[in-house]
Each structure stands twice: as structure tokens, then as C-alpha cells.
Amino acid sequence: MPTLSEAASKELLGAFGVSFPDERVVATAEEAIAAADAIGYPVVAKLGGDAIAHKTERGLVRLGLGSPDQVRAAAQSLLDAATPEDGEVHVLVAPMLRATRELIAGLAHDPQFGMTVMLGVGGILAEAVADVSFRLVPIERVDAEEMIDDLRLQPLLGEFRGEPAVDRAAVADVLVALSEAAGRRPDIASADLNPLLLVDGRPIAVDALVEVRA
């Protein structure tokens, strides 16, 4: 099934109220520097395109770029790394967000129950930890709140290592927005907000991947 680029995925989900960082789509290294200047350093640069689904696995994400020179070098190497199969590509420049906690949220089609919305504990251990909660789309706000309550790792959602407790209402907003998107856009086959970083307790989706039915 075809995937949308990160930028297009964010545009689609953003329209339903999922909040994303302030980021820019650019075509060249020089434009990347201008974008970084506007956003403020440090930044992240990622290669984007409809055919590019798993950037991290392919090494197409450059983190912690602290100067215009670093941005130029990173953007150029990303553009050089594109293969003909990637089709049309661009560079996404985004602020470098720091968080010690991350969640994952998304939409997935269940063979028996149809479209579902999911919230889970994210990070590299996500699949091993398997601390997830699902509901059938559409959900009400109360269902979203209960999904947050379902997670076993509640201490992670409280005050944590000097960071404030998670803004549960904002997490619920994300889940309701995902459900809304699935309801209004039946062509969505799946969606990932991974990671959904908890920046000072507020959920910010720094990556998005939407799969659409052809």
C-alpha cells in the first residue's frame, strides 16, 4: 500500500488537529539553511518523499545540527543519498526537540474489528514492552482518556526526571484527532505518530507516516 511522505502525512493529520513542530520542506541545501535560521538551532534534517517510509532504518535522519555549515553538509548528503527508486525527494528541516519520554500513537486496521486507534509507550523498546491500548474508531474523548489510563507504565506519565507530568488532555486530543481523521478519510489504511515525544510533558509528533489505500 502506498505511503505518504512525512510532510504530506503531517499535513493530512494536522488538518484534524494533531500538532507537529514548526518545520519546513525545502529542495536544496541553501534553502535548508534559511529554514534552520528561521526555526532556530539546533535542527534536524530528514530526507522526505512519498516512497520513503522508514528513514531511520536507512540512515536518512541527521540530528543535532547546530550551525549553518552542519545544516548544509547534512542536507547535501541526504539529497545525494536519494536513489532513483525514491522518486521525488525533499529535505525536511525541523527543530531538534529533546525529551526523555516518548509515546507512540496511530491507526491500524484490525481484520476483525476494522479501524482502530492506538496509544502505546514508545521508544526503541516499544515492541518488547508492548504497553499499548487500542479502541475501535470512532472514539469519544472519554475513551481517549481511558486509553491513557490503560497504560501500565503510569509512573512514566507522572512527574519524571525533573519534567512535568504528561498533559493528558493534550494526549487525548491527539487520539481524538486520529480517530477523526480515520472517520473522515476512509482511504487511510494506517497511520503512525512515532515518536510522539513528551516535550515538557506535552505530546509532539516529530514523525508521521500515513499509509493510504490506492
Place this chain on the structure above:
Amino acid sequence: MTATDRFRALFEPRGVVVAGASTHPGKFGFVSLHNILAAGYEGKVFGTNREGAEVLGIRTVPNIADLPEGEVDLVFVCTPAAANPDLLRACAKKGITAAFIASAGYGEMGEEGRKAQADLVALADELGILLAGPNGQGVVSPPAKLFAQIVAPYPPRGHIGIASQSGNFVSSFENYARMTGVGVSRAVSAGNAAAVGVPDYLAYYADDPETRVSLAYVESVGDGRAFYETMRGLAERKPIVLVKGGATAGGQRAAASHTGALASDDTVFDGMARQAGISRAATVEQAFEAAATFASQPLPRGDRVAVVTTVGGWGVAAADAIARTGLRLADLPGDLRTAIDAELPPRWSRNNPIDMAGGETRDTVPEVLDMVASHPDIDAVLFLGIGIQSNQAALMRQGPFYPDHGLERIVGYHERQDARFAEASVEVSERTGKPVLVATELSVAAPDNPGPATLRAAGRLCYPSAERAVVALDHLRRRARWLERRGLA
């Protein structure tokens, strides 16, 4: 016709006929008739038998056509599958509107069986007959003293409505009902569920005044969305306790997304159950105990639990169990502490768990239970320590010195006290509208002990451990919250 009207013939029939009544005590056609008669069904009972033989004192007739008009609502079918279409046609002519098909040879028997099943469903539909089964173990309805089931036991009457995709789990739940005294309103084995499935029975239970809680065992739910929608509507009206066996018939999941990779049949089913307001139990035993608690206790209005115990260690273990759930150990209110101070010597715990530390005298337990349950900052009470003295009394009663040496008097006192504590727990719960759960392993180890025995006679579960009481109470609290958060409480 409403669901209630359609199902009345199944659960409250004016008369029953066993089709295929047999003189052979090993056959379904004998066992079902035996069980109907033995349980004391008050309607008229008939049987059909090719030779018109007498079975268990019933003069059978060769054909349904030989039955009187309008006296039978339910046919319990034990005849071979091939004979059943003609049988149903004859039944319809006699005004019979419900059939429980115990016969096998249908959907479970390959292509031919599936066709026979589909034909039977279509025929029953055309004839206006409610078709239960086929290949099921029966239907039980204690309010009508109806025990049309081919396996024991006949459960006591109560308020749990059971529907199961496995007939043997119906009898498992009925065994629990017999053991605990928390009885059953209706029970049915859905068999192949050709025309009527578990959700249909639960829909009837939601309207049934005899039923306070539905208890279901399912392995597959067919159309997941339809199941969810039905359950969601029913759960708003009555609690549904569900235990699920086996993996769902999940197909291939999309692996491209992380979300899909984190999904499993069980996690999605679990989320669906929570969303629908179903109380999903982890085990069959836990399912029965949760249902028994819904049937016999009010819902807690909050999560603050007080533990009242005669022994410290039990209270500690109960507190640990509470910590593993969505419940919490209540902070002991100051005015309650002061009030209990007046009842007990100073060595009591002065905290929650309220450990009376052996300082109790004749009236302490009922009075403390009353004070604790009546306090506005307590939502539920767990009482531990019932039956200990009666357990010792039993030893004395059976020992070589009874009734001398003052034993008769002390034995009688302890037995009356434990019965009284059990009665107090029920009375206080009913008066305050709060759950008061009592737990002791004596409910299993010494079921005749007056503590557990009195609770059983009152139709309340005496939990075999504090941990199991806490798990059951947590199911009630989760449901209460589900209702509250949706403005349904």
C-alpha cells in the same frame, strides 16, 4: 415481536415436549426428560417416542401431531438431524414457538451438516420458531424450575444470566453457583448458534427482570463491529462479564506500520471490551466471581476500600492486592479512628487495614463494620477473619470432650457469632448501599462453617481469599467508573 416475547417460550414455557424421548438411560432423550422431571418443572411435560413407550412415568406419543393443542411452547429436540425438518413443521402446527436442538450432525459435521443447519434455520424462520442450538447442551431457567439440559447440575435460583459458546462452561458456571450459593436466572448453551447467538441471549437478559448480570463465554464473535455495537448498547443497561477463550480468527495484519506491529488479536479485543463497557475476566473462575459480585453487591461509588480484619497478616496481604488494582486503600478518617478507639483496646492498628488485633468482644465486629461502611469517606469494605472461632468450635464439637467442660456453651456461642457477623455484613451493605465483601478460605475448606454458610444462604459470595475478593471488587469499580464517565450512573 420483542426479544422478550420471542425468548419467553424458551425460558418460561407453558409446557415442554422432549422429541426423541428414550428408554435408554444413557441417551440424551432420556437424560433431558429425567432432568426436566427431577428439577420439578411445573408446566406440562410430554415426550415423543417412535414406539410410544413409557419413559420415567411419561406416556409418550409417537408423533408431535398426537399432542394436545396449545399446551406446549418448547420442544427439546434429541431426534436425528434428518428427522428434524418434519418435526419442526409438526411443532409449528401445535403452536410451539421455541426449539432447543440438542441433536448433532449440523454445522460441526462438514459441508452436508452445514447445509442441513442452514436449511433448518430457514425453516424455523419461516415457521416462526426460535431456534436454539443445534448441538447444544440445553436451557436452564430456575424461575420456571426448568432444567432442560443434558448435563448436571441444576443450579440454585439467582440473578446471573449465562450464555456460552461452550456447553460445558455452562455446567462449570452452574457448579460454581451450587458451590457458592450465588444462583442463576437463566443459562443456555448456544451450541452451533445457528440462528441465535450469545449476543441475542444477552439482549434478552438485558430486559429480563430475573437477571441482574450476564455472564458469557465466547471463543469467536463473528462480525466484530456488530458484536461491539450490540455489547455497547447492552452494557449501558446491565453488567456483562465475559471470558474469552482462544485466539480470534485474525487474518493478516498490515506490517508496514508500527501501530499494526503492536496490535494483537488480544489487545484489540481487550480495548474493544473496555470501550463497550464489558467486564472482561481473565479466567472462568474470575468471571463467575465477578458475576456473582455484580449479582449480589451494590456498585461502589468510589475507589476507597477499608479492610477490616481480625488478623494483621491478612490485612497486609489484602492491602497488597488492592495496590495491584484500580482500587485504593482508604486513608482512615480521623473521626472514624476516634470512633473505633472507643470500641477496641489500644493495640488495634489505628490505621487501614483496620486490624482489631484480637481486641474484639461480643458486639465489636458488627459495630465496627457498621461504622466503617457508614462513613462517607469509605466506598467499600472487605472483612477478613470470619469463621475462625467456629472452625475451632467444629474441632471441639467433634472432639472427645464435647459437650462437657463448658464446650457446648462456647461452641454454640462461636457459631452464633460467626453467623451474626455474616448477617451483619449483608445488613450493613444493604443499608448503606455499599459493597461489603467477606473473604476466608473456610468458604472452601469448611463450607459448613456458620460464617460462609450464612453468606451462602443469603445468596452472597464468601470469597476464598482476599485477593479474589479484591479482583471481583475491582471489576465492579471499573464498571461504576465506565458508567460515571459517560453520564450513565
